[in-house]
Amino acid sequence: MVNNMTLNELIVKIVLVLRDSKRKEFRAIIDELQPYDVASLFKELPEKHRARFLSFLNIDDITNMIGELEHEFQIAALKKVGREKTVHIMNKMDNDDLASLFEEMDSELKYQFLSNLEKEELQAVQQLMNYPPETAGRIMTNRFVWIPEHYSVKDAVDKLKSLAEIAESINYLYVINDKKQLVGVLSYRDLILGDPEEKVKDLMFTRVIATEALQDQEEVARLIERYNFLAIPVVEENHVLVGIVTVDDIIDVVIQEADEDYEKFAASGKAIDFDTKAYIAAYRRLPWLILLLFIGLISGSILNFFESTLQQVVALTFFMPMIAGMTGNTGTQSLAVVIRGLSKEDLNKKVISKLIFRELKVGLMIGAVCALLITGIAVIWQGELLLGFVVGLSLLLTLIIGTMAGTIVPIVLQYMNVDPAIASGPLITTLNDILSLLIYFGIATAFITKLM
Template sequence: MNQLLKLKQKKDYQKQVLKYITERNLKMFRETFLELHPTDQVEVFKEMELPLQKQLLLFLTPEEFSDIFQGLDLEDQSEVFTHIGFQYAVAMFNYMSADDVADFLLEMEVENADDILQSMDQEEANKVIELMTYAPRTAGAIMTKEFIRISVESTAAQVIEELRETAMAAETIYYLYVVDIEERLAGVVSLRDLIIAQPDQIIDDIMSTQVVSVPVNEDQEKVARLIKEYDFLAVPVIGKEGKLVGIITVDDVIDVLEEETDDDFGEFAASKGATDLNLTAFSAAKKRAPWIVLLMFFGMITANIIGRFEETLQQIVILAAFMPLIMGTAGNTGTQSLAVAVRGLATGSVEKNGVWQIVKRELGTGLMLGVVCMIVLTGIIGLFYQGNWLLAFIVGASLFLALSMAAVIGAVVPLIINRLKIDPAIASGPFITTLNDILSLLIYFSIATTMMDKII
């Protein structure tokens, strides 16, 4: 009930905001709009037509609008950016997190990025420039520079006083990272430990030296896995000689996991880059066409195999009826094993349990699935196809071997690709399915051809 009430109140606020901005009632608009949570502000802004969005820009300062801009998708940011004046944009970027500014300037390839950086506050611009130098998808590229570093020589009272002055500009203050005189990461202090410490206690005596950190060039997916494993709110990033250069917060990791999931899903479905619903039909077709054409050539191999066993099919036409069943079941089994292997690689469980462990498990799974399906299918064919138990044996045995092979292939292919330092999700469902189609047909027709004299 409370949820419904809150939802109604939220909708009422949104209606009032739209009413006040339409009426150009500046005072009431600001009073109502600025009471909303930043996420709700973003939602209200996205619902507005372009003229009202332009009006909103006049009603809000660059600092107030910076939270809204940060909450938009890159595509929406790009569209809004075209309607923002240069000076307004520069002032807004000064209040945004440096990593968000760097992402926008890099991803959208802003033409006047150099002019913007030169016009920004020098300290803020330097943070953005530094982040733009790191390789994409690394810890350095996703870290934030808005964090609080404290000295090993400070007292608890001095740090608390510093927090009063600087905490508002920091991404998080629940953990404070301690550096020595050479800016090297020396330890970490939680906010709780700081509060309960005696005012004159030295940070060196309070801090924990067991700090988990990541190098600046670490892959973003490994960073996300680390934060998930340790349940961190943030993790420090170190550069050359162990110097603290930034932190990665859990909200950054959520964005990384979403990005990696989108990429893996696109590769898994052989449609990488084409899963965005905002793409036009032409753009989506252009991105998906190479995959479809490639899979079409793989399909020609399947057709060629069927052609090579044309004589067998002509003499035993009934075999054609079971081809889709064997190919489809083997393909589904291989895709299931692929999903297990890719997830195991993504979560790190393959490294913990070992490669052979997952291969053995999937082989055992394939064998058991093969036995169950063979028994069921053999019984059905024997009973409903005029007691033709030899045909039932051929189809059942083919299905057993096909499923056993499919399970192993689905698990092994992504593991091999991972060893080659290629994203294992590239071993996508359609590729595994096509490969299993080829092998299952070879198995099926080989057994049928060998026993053709007995079945006729």
């Protein structure tokens, strides 16, 4: 029944049930929902009903729901349930979620919450927070099942039974030796198909692909994507197993990285979504705009420099915005292809030179087509063959150079170990503005006596 209800219908239903204290009906509804849905409900529920809503949920419900909430709502929920329940919930939460929550808190609140944790859990969270952001160590979880290599299948199943709660969403057992080093992996399927007396050591897969705790999360995502893993073990340098990264966290990483690429490409500022406050959005966007404002003034001084050319052949003005714009556009197109490609492919000289050569050919082709087109337009419109020739030649050259700028700038940045994505569309467009004006007026000035 619940499955066919919209979120709004569900909210109305829940408010009624809460008002009438129908606990049984409340439970029936919650049991049909996934944690994400409970979290959506919590967020959309009017503020005054939230405390009662939380009091009707049990610890497990709240723990699962919290995993799906944004930080501000997590803190709001934890503050509402009171200290005693918070202790239970935090000790049940995934430690990667906890670490990421603590990061957002001011230090007083953090101290207050940290004191709720059991010693073991506290250590696990602190260990995680010691790794730099966006590394495997930071997104790994300690909720996985490990077994010593001397176990039998039956021992393993028993351990799994005792850890049933943790074992829910993962499908591998990790095998370690007495130095806690990762030596093998066993899938649940192996347990099902194996003989109870069989030794884990004989059954396990020993060529485990693991990732180091300091590995960049993007690299971890690439491993999981390539190998179609559901989880990947994380080891320290000495091969000691410290956690696992699961595929659901990796999907979030992939989305987050794509968002970041997008933000940088559009120079739109870090982490601005529909809920970001206006002054924060403005503050994050302004640095780029101010930089581009100054670069934009250079184009103006080029115009000033060629003032006499412009005043002698006024028709040149007519094609100026088009040429500048087109150079920016072709640069943006190349840039997008290069940036997106750089995030996926490994760079080597062969790939680079092939790419640059390809883009050069692309620049030539689109340059030739657009130049022919604009020459025709210029000749028909302005009735001036030479003007057509100047405009056409300029467009050909600016499109080739614009394409090359969009290709080479990010590659050079990559070689200098600067994130190539800081070469944004607006930056390339502004740079190409300058290049195109120089070329256009340079050519026009060369032909000036004949154009007049």
